[in-house]
Amino acid sequence: MALMFLTETMRAYRERDPAARSNLEVLLCYPGLHAVMIHGLSSFFWRHRLFTLGRFVSHMGRFLTGIEIHPGATLGRRLIIDHGLGVVIGETAEIGDDVYIYHQVTLGGTSSEHGKRHPTVGSNVIIGAGAKVLGAIDIGEGARIGANAVVVAAVPAGTTVVGIPARPVERSDKKPRFDAYGTPCDPCIDPLLSELDLLRGELTELEKRIASLVRERSF
Numbered sequence: 001m002a003l004m005f006l007t008e009t010m011r012a013y014r015e016r017d018p019a020a021r022s023n024l025e026v027l028l029c030y031p032g033l034h035a036v037m038i039h040g041l042s043s044f045f046w047r048h049r050l051f052t053l054g055r056f057v058s059h060m061g062r063f064l065t066g067i068e069i070h071p072g073a074t075l076g077r078r079l080i081i082d083h084g085l086g087v088v089i090g091e092t093a094e095i096g097d098d099v100y101i102y103h104q105v106t107l108g109g110t111s112s113e114h115g116k117r118h119p120t121v122g123s124n125v126i127i128g129a130g131a132k133v134l135g136a137i138d139i140g141e142g143a144r145i146g147a148n149a150v151v152v153a154a155v156p157a158g159t160t161v162v163g164i165p166a167r168p169v170e171r172s173d174k175k176p177r178f179d180a181y182g183t184p185c186d187p188c189i190d191p192l193l194s195e196l197d198l199l200r201g202e203l204t205e206l207e208k209r210i211a212s213l214v215r216e217r218s219f
């Protein structure tokens with residue numbers, strides 16, 4: 001189960017981030033992936049009422065990755081936290097599948113009340129660098145939150161919001177749609193190009209292996 005989760009998340013990084021060349025590179029060099037893996041462990045302890053241990057593991061994760069995910073937060077599948085530094089995800093935050101979050105994003109609370117106080121983020125949402133999403137609000141499926149926006153009210157599905165406080169913006173059809181790196185979108189998905197990207201990554205891996213074999217033989 002954990003392996004399947006890891007494999008599909010690594011695939012998501014490779015599909016959506018053109019800088020990701022191989023699974024090994026994703027596994028070693030992507031703090032967002034490390035943070036999500038560590039959250040798996042901290043949330044396990046949290047769910048078994050080992051609260052301090054859960055918090056401690058989460059704290060270690062923050063120390064190692066610069067990403068703070070409370071063990072009580074609920075994360076969906078294939079979550080990508082790109083670059084990651086400074087991301088904070090609060091205790092009662094809930095995140096759907098295939099969400100893409102950049103660095104310096106906060107999913108935070110606005111009160112010190114107990115109970116639900118952090119956002120619920122729908123599937124396929126993109127949250128730009130530096131955005132703050134505050135309170136127990138719903139971010140609808142496929143919504144896009146601009147870099148540095150401060151979102152304090154619910155965002156309907158499929159809407160783009162920007163600014164402080166965040167407000168919906170109309171998209172100009174003349175502009176290319178913003179998609180978090182290679183995020184597939186209905187009209188722009190090109191399966192041939194995705195396949196080529198994967199092949200290119202594998203080719204780079206093979207070239208590295210051949211080069212290291214040649215080096216070994218020449219000693």
Ligand SMILES: CC(C)(COP(=O)(O)OP(=O)(O)OC[C@H]1O[C@@H](n2cnc3c(N)ncnc32)[C@H](O)[C@@H]1OP(=O)(O)O)[C@@H](O)C(=O)NCCC(=O)NCCS
Pocket residue numbers: 083102126127128129130144145146147148149160161162163169170171172175176177178179
């Ligand atoms: C908001 C965002 C998702 C764009 O989505 P989009 O639906 O493609 O919207 P558009 O690019 O057509 O922009 C719509 C309008 O919002 C404005 N806008 C876009 N992003 C904005 C932002 N972050 N803050 C303020 N205004 C913004 C545009 O200038 C445009 O205004 P105009 O119509 O007056 O020209 C994108 O601009 C963004 O902020 N992405 C985050 C990127 C990021 O964090 N990258 C980090 C890489 S390391």
